[in-house]
Amino acid sequence: MPTALPLSAALLSLLTAAPKAPAPAPVTGPSPQVAERLIGAALTEGHAYARLAELTDGIGPRLSGSEGEQAAVQWAKRSFEADGVKVWLEPVKVPRWVRGEESARVVGSERHRAHPLSIMALGGSVGTPAEGLTAEVIEVRSLEEVAALGEKVKGKIVLFNHSMTVAADYGKAAGLRTRGASVAAKSGAVGMLVRSLATASLRSAHTGAMRYDEGVAQIPAAAVSVEDAELLHRLLAGGPVKVELKLGCQTLPDADSFNVVAEVKGREKPQEVVLLGAHLDSWDVGTGAHDDGAGVAMVMEAARLIGKLKPAPRRTVRVVLFANEENGLRGGKAYAEAHAGELANHVAALEMDAGGFKPLGVTLRAGPGGAELVAPWLKPLDALGAGSVLQGDAGGADISPLIPARVPFVGVRVDSSRYFDVHHSWADTLDKVDPKELAQSTAAVAWVGYVLAEVPGVLPRPEAPPAEAPKPAAAPVGTPKPAAP
């Protein structure tokens, strides 16, 4: 049971001064015993890392519609059951895109010999003809530059080069990957390459989602390694450069998948739901250790540890392992639709999807007074360096469909500065996750989940989004919120 703690006068005035604060609740602080139990277990038992090893080494990649994804769903269900946590599956139709054989090369000329290029088709791309597609390359730095070039783009392969060097650049560069093909096709391009969105490279391509605008020719689109984007840039300085691109990818009919939903019922207000989310799918390369196996391991472990508390927290803690975050967001949308009737009772939603790194603090997307509600309860995370409410929004692709229902969002920010070294690449494997850092983030997630389920008041709901805001579904998928630089 949480123990009532004496509250300082200053803090009390802070709380009561919060505008639009919810109806006053009995002021209590967190239970030191619960803090010890949750944080102690997360830091010492190694359970989250062991789960992550099962998911990555045991199952491996799990792109929507693949056998790996199906195996992951069954593994997650079995694992929750083994943990004594109630679990069920909620059906989601997911896209099924398959990669196939792929290759690219710079065609030799009198200025240079041929060069193989390290590429990966972007998820959702159409394939090329079997014999490949050969065209001159034209290099641009932005979507706007394509339009400015006009006729010069016609019949070309457009290379979207950019200068992403740190994680904070990802959001800016992701638009090139997501939208570049259709923007280029509108000007008559026949193919699209995007410099990999990577902060480290050993000739490694990084895939990711793209989508085609309606009514525009669908042209093949691939990510090219940073090194090869630079090679093309250098060769283009000397004259025309031709590239041959072969992509065997295709989109098959939608497949049946599931959101995996588990919960620990609240003792006092079981109808009030604190949602802890992560996504179970991954790309088809690497084993999705950071993206988003780590998030899955954290929220599963939070459920396991909170599920063992006697008594249970005041509210229900619901863990959702979303389907299809990477290339469709169908799981997030399906959850919002299936649970539309209870979203008013979703008192908080949190998604972990920025890697298994050390926690830095807590972020909020809530109405005024939110920080004052939770801040005093975060003290047990101080020794992990994560006990403060940080500037910046909380969010997550899979929970973005909950924005219209004004569900408050909470985040445990992690140090994602090295996330894009491996993100969406073959190198996103278990060895990249530091067990210590994963344990620390797991502790933070378990504690924050508990706090949200136990704190006497609930977070004030944020403002409704402006009517003209883009639909959540249009947000670039697969986009985590990297830590501020």
Place this chain on the structure above:
Amino acid sequence: MPTALPLSAALLSLLTAAPKAPAPAPVTGPSPQVAERLIGAALTEGHAYARLAELTDGIGPRLSGSEGEQAAVQWAKRSFEADGVKVWLEPVKVPRWVRGEESARVVGSERHRAHPLSIMALGGSVGTPAEGLTAEVIEVRSLEEVAALGEKVKGKIVLFNHSMTVAADYGKAAGLRTRGASVAAKSGAVGMLVRSLATASLRSAHTGAMRYDEGVAQIPAAAVSVEDAELLHRLLAGGPVKVELKLGCQTLPDADSFNVVAEVKGREKPQEVVLLGAHLDSWDVGTGAHDDGAGVAMVMEAARLIGKLKPAPRRTVRVVLFANEENGLRGGKAYAEAHAGELANHVAALEMDAGGFKPLGVTLRAGPGGAELVAPWLKPLDALGAGSVLQGDAGGADISPLIPARVPFVGVRVDSSRYFDVHHSWADTLDKVDPKELAQSTAAVAWVGYVLAEVPGVLPRPEAPPAEAPKPAAAPVGTPKPAAP
């Protein structure tokens, strides 16, 4: 003309006190004008980097016997001619090994699903049957451990795991790659994998040379990425693991190639030769920018700059771009044979083959008194941090056949601490070479080459190697001397 400089009494006593010093020569110091010209040009003209770009971007990989290698030989000849440096080709028969299609995977079991493995055949390996080779993996850490395991190795694929994490570990781990297959085959292994000899990895395999002992079964051998070696290690902790290996590599008949030899004749003692070497061949992956395009660019630029000095230095400076360092050392051996009659007049040999990194100082393999001879002439390199004689031997794979002739070796040591991030991998590309660092090393090589050709005395020759020492040809090929930690 070098200007006679006053010499301190202390320095004079040092020189005269040197045991076995060569016959006293008129004591002079280096010409400040020449130092300005050589070092200034190397640091400001960017010529070495431009040449490196031609070699890597223009020609690309250049494995022995390939079209790329032939193109590189012709490019080098044309380039020396364009620089006004006398050049000729000396024929070398080189091995011709070709890679072909290759892949590997962990076979799925009830404990884990299948995993693709990132591998590359080792240079010289035989291929597998077209349908591949499937066997259980057995993990070892050393050559000795294979013998200790005895019968357990029979019918298995031996994984040589190791703990190379820094450049200084390379020499130790290289023996596993070079000799592992035959050692494993002696115990009945059917295949061999070696953890890539890498100090960074993004699921990247690093190839390299191997050789088969005579009279032992030739089994297929490949490097596996660090990540995949660790995956196998983890999976093996849970029980037996099977791997399927498909290598399409083969060895074709020897091909015709060349050492590219260029020289600037000495003004006083043209018969005395200072050899500056690097190797023109590379592996078939990446573009050999650090290994050894950078060395090639440095010594070519040294020849160009020294060739413009009027008058020429006292002795002949000969640049040799060796063929086939990576997988045979045929160029080094051919040079030693073709020039056997003049090796007694080779007064120094230097090979640059540890990457295009910043220079740290000068190393020597010479008789007593060598350091005292050159040290006073290195002062112009002080501002580059390279003006000291360092502890540790000088050497180089291609010049190792000159050891029996007691040719003194000189080295310009570079900071190779990051060399093995990219060495022998797809990632060894131009972008990895810092133009500033390449310019600095080029300046050091040009200056040291000039010093050796101009200093009044010659380096005392080192002791003859002991009769029981391994033949130079048996040294692991492709093995640079990384900087001491």
